[in-house]
Amino acid sequence: MQKITCLLFVLFLFGSPKSNAQHPVLKFFGVRAMNDTIKPELHGVTFVPLLYYTPDTRFAAGASLVYYFSIPAADSTEKPTRLSFLQMLADYTQNNQFDFWAIWNIFTRNENYLFKGELRYRNFPDRFYGIGNTTKDADMERYSFDLFSAKFLMLKKIHKDLFFGADLHLGREYNFEFEEGRALTTGDIAGARDLNEIGLGAVLVYDTRDNVINAYRGALLELSTYHYNPTYGSTYQYTNINLIGQHYRSLKHHHILAFQIRGNLNFGEVPFLDMGMAGNDDLLRGYARNRFRDHHFMGGQTEYRFPMYKRLGGVVFAGAGDVFNTLNDLNFSHLKYSLGAGLRFLVNPAERLNIRFDVGFGRNSIAYYLMVTEAF
Secondary structure (H helix, E strand, O other): OOOOOOEOOHHHHOOOOOOOOOOHHHHHOOOOOHHHHOOOOOEEEEEEEEEEEEOOOEEEEEEEEEEEEOOOOOOOOOOOOOOEEEEEEEEEEOOOOEEEEEEEEEEOHHHOEEEEEEEEEEEOOEEEOOOEOOOOHHHOEEEEEEEEEEEEEEEEEEEOOEEEEEEEEEEEEEEEEEOOOOHHHOOOOOOOOOEEEEEEEEEEEEEOOOOOOOOOOEEEEEEEEEEEOOOOOOOOOEEEEEEEEEEEEEEEOOEEEEEEEEEEEEEEOOOHHHOEEEOOOOOOOOOOOOOEEEOEEEEEEEEEEEEEEOOEEEEEEEEEEEEEOOHHHOOOOOOEEEEEEEEEEEEEOOOOEEEEEEEEEEOOEEEEEEEEOOOO
16 A cells, blocks of 8 residues: 655766764754664654655655654553554656645554554556456546545554454545546446545454565464445445555575465446556566456465665565456466566665666566565
8 A cells, every 4th residue: 555656866976875873964864873773762752854766656756754663562461563654655757747645653561452444646648458368458538537635544462463453444536537539438437427435344454564564574464454435435345455465584694485365346336446456566567566456356365575785685586477357367377477586775774765767578568567575
């Protein structure tokens, strides 16, 4: 649920500081001395000018403000609380897309409760290729829309590292503009008009990661559901189920083997903007996020992360997945795969914050990504 971003002045700051003393300007922009790894800070504020690139947006610029903190244990009987954060960001892209996003992930004392959520507004010209996993580039049509979305998740720890709770989604998609005479104007595609979304559901989270930003070890399993119904005020009636599984293994010092599986399943009359999609800057790098969509998506990937020189590291990754309406739609002849490699620059050792540059190769496609934070 995080927005992927990149520092505007990365090349200027590239390299390790010559002194262990922390320069106040570098600290303000989130760049920390290497000795921060000895004693991570319990709280802080980071302001970051942003520049990033994805196939969906081309170049984009903006700014991000992050407040991170960790609640200290009251005594030796309590479990140390992992890092919590609140982030706000705004950006504008080369495709005339505007995005404002606020997200949070907050652990209370002793991790008795976990609060997660987001607020988002988007004005987003985009591309539509049709529905299904065999659509053609020639079918591309342009459209634009506005979106407001709010998600609130409250979870209670029911066992060690296991949380259960409820989630609420409030959304509106409106101000649609389409190309005349194309597929989105026929009225046959759900969601191609102004709509409201109000979803209620439940969420289960098992989280043993040692760091929620960039894990070296541990696992995450998250299962969430939303049910949308006109009784609540939603325009369409459907059920959404999301599955995320991640596992991290430390082979040796800063050599990490990471695995991920993800599913997005939708049953009922699903608006096209909320369908499962194959491709993004995280899973199936190499495909634009909007290129393939259908009711369901399933995919997985593995990634090997390793140090190279001082703050510089590298990764290699591979993944596979696809969108589908029924299981009969899945076959190896059009399965989407992704292979690639990338570089990492460690901006903040205490919080393990990386800038990343990835190149992903897909089936008849290639894509470049310039981001902050790991893909998963």
